[in-house]
Amino acid sequence: MRSGAVEARGLVKRYGHSTVLDGITFEARAGECLAILGPSGCGKTTALRCVGGFIRPDSGAVLIGGEDVTAAPPFRRQIGMVFQSYALFPHLSVFENVAFGLRVRGSSQAEVAERVGRALDMVRLAGLGDRVPKQLSGGQQQRVALARALVYAPRVLLLDEPLSNLDARLRVEMRTEIRSLQQSLGLTSIYVTHDQEEALGISDRVMLMRAGRVEQVGTPWEIYNRPATPFAAAFVGAANIVAAEVVAVSPGRARLRIAGAETDAVAGGHEAAGNPVWAVIRPENLAVEPSPDEGAASGALPAAVRSVTMLGPVLRIDADLADGASVAATLHHAGTPSGLRRGERVSLRAAPEHIVVMRRAPGEQPPGR
Ligand SMILES: Nc1ncnc2c1ncn2[C@@H]1O[C@H](COP(=O)(O)OP(=O)(O)O)[C@@H](O)[C@H]1O
Ligand SMILES: [Mg+2]
Incomplete structure (x- = not known):
């Protein structure tokens, strides 16, 4: 997959009188996983959705692979998105859930079969294509959502608290799996979470946010051992x-x-x-x-x-x-x-x-x- 770096420059987003993103600048380098960490309401989802194109910032720019996509709709950005609620179609089979977007785009039958097969393999769901979502565990449903994001061979994978609905043990297992898949594909990823252990465990670098601003950016080691502020020290560990x-x-x-x-x-x-x-x-x-x-x-x-x-x-x-x-x-x-x-x-x-x-x-x- 052709993985692209993501650059967000000076993103500002306001709702009424509240400034949700206060001019934040950040980067996910090509092939790395950047975790966006911070307390609930600090603007993580808003920042991610600006990168995905689901929210238009009031000012600032988003570049993917060096190309300015600030005005481009999500489907032109070649991103894969995974949400906390798996957002699967309950009446469609696993195969058809993953195939859905390809069919909408008019891919051939053969291409759909090939691509969906490969995506289901990646998330270790080969053989479960005929089931419907309610016949799957929470972890398996989240894998379907992941396969659906990967099936387009995106340049960037965006994940918003993808494991929050799973129990603690499964969360650790899925986190390890997502990390290993991300690394083997060399896929640039931005992973939003409010869970500090998850952020440290899944990423190459962590961006800690607080009230619409960037508090600190660093490797998991730096964030934990060299916190820059009392807030960073108290929030992580x-x-x-x-x-x-x-x-x-x-x-x-x-x-x-x-x-x-x-x-x-x-x-x-x-x-x-x-x-x-x-x-x-x-x-x-x-x-x-x-x-x-x-x-x-x-x-x-x-x-x-x-x-x-x-x-x-x-x-x-x-x-x-x-x-x-x-x-x-x-x-x-x-x-x-x-x-x-x-x-x-x-x-x-x-x-x-x-x-x-x-x-x-x-x-x-x-x-x-
Ligand atoms: N569409 C919206 N209208 C008004 N306020 C919003 C909207 N979306 C988010 N907000 C507010 O923006 C802040 C940041 O939200 P969000 O990015 O979802 O935070 P996080 O993902 O870090 O929990 C919150 O205070 C939230 O209430
Ligand atoms: Mg959120």
Whole structure:
């Protein structure tokens, strides 16, 4: 398949007085899967539909394979689209559901048979062509929808929360299958989801959106390990977002004061002594140690255990820092009870490279999820 890059430039979309897309620019490179991630209502579907041609932006441009398609209707864009509701024809067989668009375009009988056969093979539904949708499971129905999008050999595949109606286990299975198909076809894809794990798991790059704007773009690794903002840190995975002050800066390092104790972090470049900042630490990067008394001197944070929760593979420790801030740590327990008790005093420690420093305005509150 000839896969094309997608470029969206300065897309603006307003409904009445509300600005749903506030001039967003993004790109899905040829052959990559770009996940568009963000909370409900942030504009993901609107952005995707602008690319597909189902919504005309108020301003901005969409290019596919370098060609400006901003004014082109969907069927001229050579895109395949998969929706959350599978949007299958209930009275038509699987074969005819997939064949429908080809027949409308007047493809020959032989071409229809050949193309539909190939598409059903790709989604592992060969042999089920005679069934009607209600004789299929949810996962199989979504595969029919996927086959229907692939049957035209599109240049770009657009998927809008395609797995939201499936149960958790099937979602992971289908996600893996879609990713493997997308990679083997080298098919440029844009995958919209509000599920952060799905976005990280399916894509080459993630575009995180917030209220009609792009919050951060990066590889799944960058988005998780180098969140650019407190919102990004809180939306993707779990994060302790703790108020801190910069004590001193040396090349590559910032010394932070957190709840009266000091610890080193990798400097982001914008720190200066005296600045208020956020220190962002993932729970799995926070070690819990006994011996709280040397804490302040050794770069660890003194804390008191509030609760210990067994979560299967990990233990979750909730603890309070000296200033009352609450933090969470997850520990691999190796099958041995931790012995930590409620009320116990401990030291919390994170390696400098696991502390991400972000700007904080004086008095700024950490984001809720
Ligand atoms: N046709 C429409 N008319 C008015 N408001 C709309 C319309 N479509 C979407 N919106 C609003 O635009 C915002 C973004 O919607 P949408 O792109 O569907 O978000 P998401 O897919 O991220 O959940 C929402 O606040 C939604 O209510
Ligand atoms: Mg949506």
